[in-house]
Amino acid sequence: MKSYIVFIKGLWRENPVFRQILGMCPTLAVTGYLANGIAMGLAVVFVLVASSTVISVFRKLIPKQVRMPTFIVIIATFVVLVDYFLRANYPFLSKKLGPYVPLIVVNCIIMGRQEAFSSKNPVWLSFLDALGMGIGFTLALIILSTVREILGFGTLLGHPVLGQWFTPWVIMALPPGAFLSLGVILGVINTFQKKSTR
Amino acid sequence: MNYRIKMILTLLIVGAFSGGSLSFVYNKMLPKIEENLKKEIENSLLLLVPAASYKETSFQGKRVFICRGKEGEIVGYAIIGKGGGFQGDISLLIALDKQGKKILGIDILESQETPGLGAKIDEPSFKGQFKDKEAEKLEVIKGKIEKENDIEAITGATISSRAVVSIVNNYVKILKEFVEKNK
Numbered sequence: 001m002k003s004y005i006v007f008i009k010g011l012w013r014e015n016p017v018f019r020q021i022l023g024m025c026p027t028l029a030v031t032g033y034l035a036n037g038i039a040m041g042l043a044v045v046f047v048l049v050a051s052s053t054v055i056s057v058f059r060k061l062i063p064k065q066v067r068m069p070t071f072i073v074i075i076a077t078f079v080v081l082v083d084y085f086l087r088a089n090y091p092f093l094s095k096k097l098g099p100y101v102p103l104i105v106v107n108c109i110i111m112g113r114q115e116a117f118s119s120k121n122p123v124w125l126s127f128l129d130a131l132g133m134g135i136g137f138t139l140a141l142i143i144l145s146t147v148r149e150i151l152g153f154g155t156l157l158g159h160p161v162l163g164q165w166f167t168p169w170v171i172m173a174l175p176p177g178a179f180l181s182l183g184v185i186l187g188v189i190n191t192f193q194k195k196s197t198r
Numbered sequence: 199m200n201y202r203i204k205m206i207l208t209l210l211i212v213g214a215f216s217g218g219s220l221s222f223v224y225n226k227m228l229p230k231i232e233e234n235l236k237k238e239i240e241n242s243l244l245l246l247v248p249a250a251s252y253k254e255t256s257f258q259g260k261r262v263f264i265c266r267g268k269e270g271e272i273v274g275y276a277i278i279g280k281g282g283g284f285q286g287d288i289s290l291l292i293a294l295d296k297q298g299k300k301i302l303g304i305d306i307l308e309s310q311e312t313p314g315l316g317a318k319i320d321e322p323s324f325k326g327q328f329k330d331k332e333a334e335k336l337e338v339i340k341g342k343i344e345k346e347n348d349i350e351a352i353t354g355a356t357i358s359s360r361a362v363v364s365i366v367n368n369y370v371k372i373l374k375e376f377v378e379k380n381k
Contacts, residue, residue: 066205070212077216084223088230091238098286098310170354174312 006125010132016109017140018189023109027141028178030100034157037145039093041138043086043101045131047078048110052118052130059119071114072105079104109137147181148172239278239291242305246293247274257376260369264380265293272296275377278307279369283361286310288319290362292369294333298377303329304366316358324352324359333370338363 016022026044030036051074055062062070083101086094094101104110113133118126149155152172154162171177243252249265256262263276276293288309293302306320318324327349328336338360339348351359 061208063201063205063208065201066209070208073209073212073216077220080220081223084227084231088227088234091231091234095308170315174315 003125003128007128007132010129010134010136011139012136014133015136015140016112016133017137017144018186020109020112021186022112023107023137025103026100026107027144028175028182030097031141031145031148031178032152032173033096034142034145034149035093036096037141038138039086039090039097040100041134041141043082043097044104044107044109044137045134046082047075047104047107048113048134048137049127049130050078051075051110052113052126053123055114056118056121056123056126062119067119071111071119075110075114076105109133143185144178144181147185148177151181152177238307242291242307243276243293246291246303246305247276249273252276257379258372260372262373262376274302275373275380277369277373277376279365281361281365281368283309284311284316284355284357288358288361288365290365292328292366292373294370294373294377296377298374299333301328301331301333301366301370304362306362311358312355315352316355318352318355319358319362324350325362328366333374335367336363 010016012019014020017024017027023044026040030040051071054074055071079102082104083094086097086101113130117129121129146156149157150161151169152174154160154166154168169177172181240252243249243263243265247265250268251266253264253266254261255264257277261278264272265274265276267273274293274295275298276291278289279292280287280289282288286309288311289307290309291305291307293304294300295302304325306325309317309319311317311319331349332347334347336347336349337345338351338356340351340356343350349359349363
């Protein structure tokens with residue numbers, strides 16, 4: 001039962017984007033297109049799961065004083081792996097995500113999970129925690145980028161979904177659009193949350 | 199003393215392991231990454247100067263391509279130009295005809311311009327304007343173009359438009375020198 005809760009909490013109750021407001025840089029920067037959002041989400045899932053598992057395996061061997069640099073090196077290794085992989089196999093995506101793939105290194109969701117969870121918990125639970133958080137992050141990016149792509153370009157995954165009558169809202173494709181849509185979504189979620197806890 | 203040694207050892211081992219595995223993966227991926235880049239340049243070249251073979255050389259430290267037809271006759275030249283854009287560098291391919299008098303076209307290879315605005319430099323409505331222009335100094339104009347060497351700026355992305363035109367101007371000059379030398 002406990003492992004189930006560890007996994008599920010990242011999806012909604014402790015969703016890294018909507019509930020913890022972490023990892024804002026990629027959230028705001030790459031969500032102009034749904035495809036970018038999905039790719040970024042999956043990259044983070046991989047890095048998070050891999051580094052959480054590795055760190056949890058070695059958690060008793062890493063001295064407290066140097067845990068931060070050790071974590072960063074491990075995370076950075078996996079991030080560079082993803083970067084190479086994308087550049088070699090999906091050059092188009094890699095071009096679109098640009099500098100935001102290397103920037104996963106400093107994504108605070110990943111560092112946060114190492115500090116808060118995998119450096120203190122057994123491997124299996126750390127794996128589930130990372131998977132849940134990663135999928136929660138991906139879901140948030142999917143929601144945000146769906147809204148932004150439809151309103152900003154009138155398309156979804158590159159296919160036109162709104163007819164000719166629709167004039168794309170350029171602002172939604174630009175950085176301010178990311179802030180606007182994230183703010184509205186957070187507002188809606190908070191309203192819901194308050195009602196359900198009452 | 200003991201914990202210090204342990205700290206150093208931990209970082210040393212982690213660092214060595216990470217560096218080792220990355221260089222291994224990098225060497226595995228490198229041919230594919232380079233191939234992707236080459237393919238992209240080749241696609242652009244085919245689009246701008248349809249030719250049977252492309253020979254790459256270096257001229258003043260820039261990458262220049264000599265494009266030849268089936269019988270080995272020169273059909274055009276191309277150069278890879280780089281310069282600052284609105285966000286980060288723009289790298290583009292510029293092609294001239296065999297006399298070095300006319301621009302055959304340009305294509306954007308890499309750019310990080312704003313999606314929806316500056317990124318339109320990669321759309322035919324903008325980059326198509328360069329086709330068949332005289333290989334002289336081009337100018338960016340807001341609104342309707344009047345003169346032969348005018349390029350219409352993208353609405354809302356004047357800086358990106360200017361950046362592209364200035365890269366084209368710079369590199370057309372270099373490529374023309376190359377064509378002169380090669381005659």
